[in-house]
Amino acid sequence: MNQSSKTKEVTLLFGTFLIAICGLVYELLEGTISSYLLGDSIYHFSLVIGLFMSSMGIGAWLSRFISDRLERAFVLLQMLIAILGGFSALILFYAFAYIQNYEAFLYLVTIALGTMLGVEIPLIIRILKESYSLKTNISNVFALDYIGALFAALLFPLVLVPQLGLMQTSFVFGMFNLFVGLMAWSVFRDLLGKKYLLVMLVIALLLITGLVKSNYLVSIIENKLYQHNIIYAKQTSYQKLIVTSKKGRIQFYINGAIQFDSIDEYRYHESLVHPAMLTAKSHEKVLIIGGGDGMALREVLKYEDIGSVTLVDLDPAITTLFKENNILNQLNHHAFGSNKVTVVNQDAWKFIETSQAL
Incomplete structure (x- = not known):
């Protein structure tokens, strides 16, 4: 394996680990926000998990229709997930406070995120097919995916919610997805060009602005939610x-x-x-x-x-x-x-x- 292939492999496997963390954090965020706003935590967590997992299955099936330019598709996915995942908490809080149609937005955000996340793993496996045999490739990717999910499951209740809150957590993990996209771009920049870097810079500025203003946004929305x-x-x-x-x-x-x-x-x-x-x-x-x-x-x-x-x-x-x-x-x-x-x-x-x- 040459140095270029080794760099690609390490980058994508580390990206898999981060993607798994981000995916489960988004899932937990949606369940937590729904429970906070509507109560009945068992129902809403079950609903979110069911929608998310089935949407990931749809995404995995849809990945077969991406036949070429896999690297481009992977970077685009990271940018889209960074935007939707990063702003997901704001979207849901806003929908509940101002639009009065929370469930529709919950379904749309969950299905869209789950579908895009479902496309990622098959893409990574196909991009890495030149580096390893199929059985080694699949075992590496899924092992890191499951380990990342465990890490997120511990991180969310013990660190993220107590220290950052729901809104800031959403923006932070949007930036993690964008970071994965940036890592992939650095490996495949000869295939992608600088325009992707410019788009990621714009997305980063939006996410950073949201993060900095998150306490202000939360206060506005919460004042709308309460009578006094x-x-x-x-x-x-x-x-x-x-x-x-x-x-x-x-x-x-x-x-x-x-x-x-x-x-x-x-x-x-x-x-x-x-x-x-x-x-x-x-x-x-x-x-x-x-x-x-x-x-x-x-x-x-x-x-x-x-x-x-x-x-x-x-x-x-x-x-x-x-x-x-x-x-x-x-x-x-x-x-x-x-x-x-x-x-x-x-x-x-x-x-x-x-x-x-x-």
Whole structure:
């Protein structure tokens, strides 16, 4: 194998790894956005996965009709996927907020991305056919494809969503697809010419602009989604937190679902806490599972004979928010400031299994 063939092989195999990561990230993005906007995560993830996989099968079948200039087709695919994948989160959020026809856009984006991604692997195998035997070629490509998918599956929930959020993740991985196209162009530039490089530069500028402006875009769209002004928004390691306010009325949302409205939350929390407290023989030790907003804790602390209260909530961002935010801690009467209160940020089931006090 000469040096040119070796460079082509390494470039395309590394590109396969990156393509696999990008493909699964787009799939997870669409499922997550749909669950966030519409709820019913099982239905929407199943729908997205089914559409995506079947579309990849269609793409693999369609690849047979690309009979020549495979390198050109591969680079063009990367550019198209970079645009659609990079802007996919923005497209879906915009469709939900402004067009009111979210499902149609979800189907179109999923099918289009899945089809284009399905074309890629057969193209890579055919381009590499001169370097290896068919069995070695297929095993190399599919091994890297599956490893890349595993990498994406771990990266998405542990790093991407908590650190970047959905919109920024979309733009970042659009740039990864464009990077694969750039690598392929560098190997096949004698066949392609500089016009492809110019187009990729324009796409890169669009994606970078989207990335830089993503927080601004998210704020505009989220303000459209909620009735009142957003005064706090954060994507934590576990969920998306939104607090809205209008004329002193506070509403708290987790993943788009309302958790309480300050105008009437007392009805729920009083009926939740006081029957249990009046029935209990002793108030020496009280355990609250969940309730990171401190509203139930506020009601518990109204009993003067309370010895200690342990509040268990998985997400430290919520308990910290309702302890330190000057607007929100007024709603819970600064309950987290009581020396009787211990906050444990842990999964409730694990706490129950391991606690020596129960």
